[in-house]
Amino acid sequence: xxxxxxxxxxxxxxxxxxxxxxxxxxxxxxxxxxxxxxxxxxxxxxxxxxxxxxxxxxxxxxxxxxxxxxxxxxxxxxxxxxxxxxxxxxxxxxxxxxxxxxxxxxxxxxxxxxxxxxxxxxxxxxxxxxxxxxxxxxxxxxxxxxxxxxxxxxxxxxxxxxxxxxxxxxxxxxxxxxxxxxxxxxxxxxxxxxxxxxxxxxxxxxxxxxxxxxxxxxxxxxxxxxxxxxxxxxxxxxxxxxxxxxxxxxxxxxxxxxxxxxxxxx
Numbered sequence: 440x441x442x443x444x445x446x447x448x449x450x451x452x453x454x455x456x457x458x459x460x461x462x463x464x465x466x467x468x469x470x471x472x473x474x475x476x477x478x479x480x481x482x483x484x485x486x487x488x489x490x491x492x493x494x495x496x497x498x499x500x501x502x503x504x505x506x507x508x509x510x511x512x513x514x515x516x517x518x519x520x521x522x523x524x525x526x527x528x529x530x531x532x533x534x535x536x537x538x539x540x541x542x543x544x545x546x547x548x549x550x551x552x553x554x555x556x557x558x559x560x561x562x563x564x565x566x567x568x569x570x571x572x573x574x575x576x577x578x579x580x581x582x583x584x585x586x587x588x589x590x591x592x593x594x595x596x597x598x599x600x601x602x603x604x605x606x607x608x609x610x611x612x613x614x615x616x617x618x619x620x621x622x623x624x625x626x627x628x629x630x631x632x633x634x635x636x637x638x639x640x641x642x643x644x645x646x647x648x649x650x651x652x653x654x655x656x657x658x659x660x661x662x663x664x665x666x667x668x669x670x671x672x673x674x675x676x677x678x679x680x681x682x683x684x685x686x687x688x689x690x691x692x693x694x695x696x697x698x699x700x701x702x703x704x705x
Contacts, residue, residue: 440536443507444478450485451611452534453555454695455502455517457702467558467642469691470506471495472611472618473532482521482533488692489614491672493685495692497532502699504555505537511662513543515554557608560639562619563601564632570599571636571652571676578650579683585647586686594648601636602628607668609639612688616653616671626666629658635670644698645691651684652676 443450453468471488478484488495497503497520507514516537523530565571577595584590605625611618617637621629632655639649653670660666674681 440475440483440507440540441478442509444475444483447474449474451506451508452485452488452503452518454497454692454699455504457699467640467644468504468555469609469641469688469695470555470557470611472613476526476531479536482536484524484526484531484533486526486528487523487530487532488612490612490685490688491614491674491681493682493689494529495689497692498696498700501696503534505534506543506555507540514540515543516540557610557620558639558641560607560609560619560637561604562607562621562625562628563598563604563636563638564628565599565601565634565636565652567600568634568652568676573597574599574636575650575652575677575680579677579680582647582649582683582687586683586690591646599636599652602632604638610667616656616669619668619670621666621668623664623666626660629655629666629668634673637670641691644694645687647687649684649687651680 449472451470451472453470473485473488476484476486488497499520499522501520503518503520505516505518516539518534518537521533521535524533574595574597577597581592581595584592605621605628607619607621607625609617610620635653637651637653641649652673654673656669656671658666658668
């Protein structure tokens with residue numbers, strides 16, 4: 440943790456699952472990338488998770504799984520949110536300083552992330568950006584119906600003009616975009632295209648898939664020949680979608696925390 444702070448780096452955190460049976464019900468762990476702001480004797484201050492400027496609320500006491508990445512190596516740890524304190528740009532999180540960390544096994548995908556399961560998403564190369572608007576409006580209507588009334592409607596058949604999709608793992612999410620990991624068979628699509636349409640299923644905690652346009656920001660190749668890609672959200676085709684996206688992610692986080700709370704001893 441000290442090395443991450445000294446380098447001005449970030450940690451990745453996800454809401455911990457409440458019990459052994461949770462994975463079969465909802466197999467997606469949304470992982471937030473949070474910058475480390477201050478390292479203290481008993482706690483660590485990190486930025487609050489947020490999407491397009493809207494904070495994602497984490498309750499005091501919520502259990503979290505954290506991942507530290509340094510070069511090609513990863514470590515995992517358990518922590519919990521202690522509270523909030525004022526920061527330069529709003530409230531920041533106080534997390535319990537972990538007493539131990541465990542080395543992740545790089546050769547096993549889940550163990551490399553401390554047992555977390557990142558969502559597998561569809562990435563479509565966007566062939567005609569102008570075609571995003573109508574498709575996004577159709578998806579937003581289904582998402583709002585669920586958010587406001589709890590009704591899960593059929594997924595719209597309308598899509599933008601896109602090419603064949605590739606599969607990617609959603610490794611982390613930040614306020615303005617996502618980090619993906621793809622294997623060598625899918626990597627060439629990111630060399631040929633710069634704008635994409637993402638479909639992100641988050642399981643039972645958010646039964647309406649998230650869809651969003653995004654632009655390529657950067658990519659790199661690791662020693663295992665896997666490509667890591669950074670994409671920035673692009674709401675220029677339908678600005679109102681930013682609010683829908685933020686509400687979907689907030690609802691997902693609320694559902695995961697409620698599931699954890701329901702499993703705690705009375």
